[in-house]
Amino acid sequence: DIWEDELKRRFRPAAFMPLEVNTLVRKNTLTIVRPLALGGLSAVYLAKPENGKLVVLKESVVPDDYDGQLKEKAREMFAREAQFLMKLQSNSIVQVLDYFVDGGRSYLMLDHVTGPDLRQYVRQHGAMRESLVLDLAKQMAEILDYLHSQNPPIIHRDFTPDNLVLQADGKLVAIDFGAANEFIGNATGTFVGKHAYISPEQFRGKATPQSDIYALGAVVYFTITGRTP
Secondary structure (H helix, E strand, C coil), X not given: CHHHHHHHHHCCCCCCCCCXXXXXXXXXXXXXXXXXXXXXXXXXXXXXXXXXCCEEEEEECCCCCCCHHHHHHHHHHHHHHHHHHHCCCCCCECCEEEEEEECCEEEEEEECCCXXXXXXXXXXXXXXXXXXXXXXXXXXXXXXXXXXXCCCCCXXXXXXXXXXXXXXXXXXXXXXXXXCCHHHHCCCXXXXXXXXXXXXXXXXXXXXXXXXXXXXXXXXXHHHHCCCC
């Protein structure tokens, strides 16, 4: 159907080679421990600094078929949004520690947050009870309110059960962000398998703060039913 055809067009397969274990990046100061997620032109890795605790690297590659100007604009937008994310200070949002380019690839370096994400939790325990879902929904709304109150508003773009970690004390932490701009986001595999949480306008490359609220509703549906909307 039209929806599936559009998915295939936007998220076409691409020859993308993820980094191998023990690869050094960031001027040889970070060692790749293992991949956490792979898809399209994007990957997420667990990495270890020379001295310090484990961190997470979110890697994005500008597609080869972009012309020079589009590539440059995509990198500029990615860098600008990365700088905004690094300024965020909230216990409910993963801390973005750094942004860098290495080997033509753009990276966000994030704190490593432990605990099951909501998809893992539901897979292990089944649909959540209503009282817990209501508490989590309030926490999600507060996370999005904080992001959207920034100047300019920060749109998460990937607000899904996979990116919300439930810690032992019941607190939610939003981890990872969608591709940092429309140019990269429309060409990577970030959204493959997650299209049930994407609003129609975001799917067309026009994400707004309301797009995150649409995703929040879809996450609530998933947690209380145990089914993808």
